[in-house]
Amino acid sequence: MRLTLAVLPLLALAGCSSFQAHPDKVTPVPEERLLAYQQPVESGGELVVNRDLGMLGGGCYVAVLVDRRVAARIGVGEQVRLQVPSGTRVLGIGVDKQDDTLCGMGRLNRELAVPVTPGQRQHFRIVSEAKSGFDIRPLAP
Template sequence: MYLVVPMVMALAGCVTKPPRPDQLRTPTPDRLLAFQDPSDGDATVIVTRDVGFQGSGCYGAVFVDGKVVAKVATGERITLHIPSGYHVLGTWNTGSGLCGYREGKDRRETAVTLKTGETRRFRIIIDPNAGPSLAPTTIE
């Protein structure tokens, strides 16, 4: 019984949550790999990675149609300019050491159809049981 409360508190500390505006950062340019320059016919996709202890030692690789386009740390936000149309967006953990151990195996994807001029927002959420996921959000 005495172990239940500390275990619940420890697990609660592992849950990620959206960052506050003052916590948001932009990744370094070497981690922004594609879709950085807007073109006619593009949609804007904004991806924000949650903050919290869970998964914080790894980057969240963001991919579009199977190609890694950015590596995002906790509390970072990226803006992608993606041609309109049907795409598969997703994420998985990446990095060195244990982060790369299961690289690509914890892949989570979502299909999206983007319209020209549209802005869509997503969050990278880390679930301690299921790993990373890319979820639509209304949070700015």
């Protein structure tokens, strides 16, 4: 009985962590939630951001930011492709300020410095974990 009581909370926490979606299950962010960086940039690169599947924050959109400008509002299991100029870009995630529910009232600010070279494509994923919350991480293509 004690073992069951000790293991149940761990299983519950593990169930709140996100997991990477199979490529067949990933859908593009709908056009109405694409806000910037959609036009090809001469001598630029592409940043591809996928959001994991999972229950934690599942009913909320997350703002994807490039150079601290909102580029897209991404949902669970979605992908956005961003066309960015070369040079060092600041790729981040934040609270979706267009959301007027409790999701839009939280605090979230994670950023990465991403060196972009012409013609380069880089992949990232948004994860959500019970212990640390949301994060954005590089992903090998």
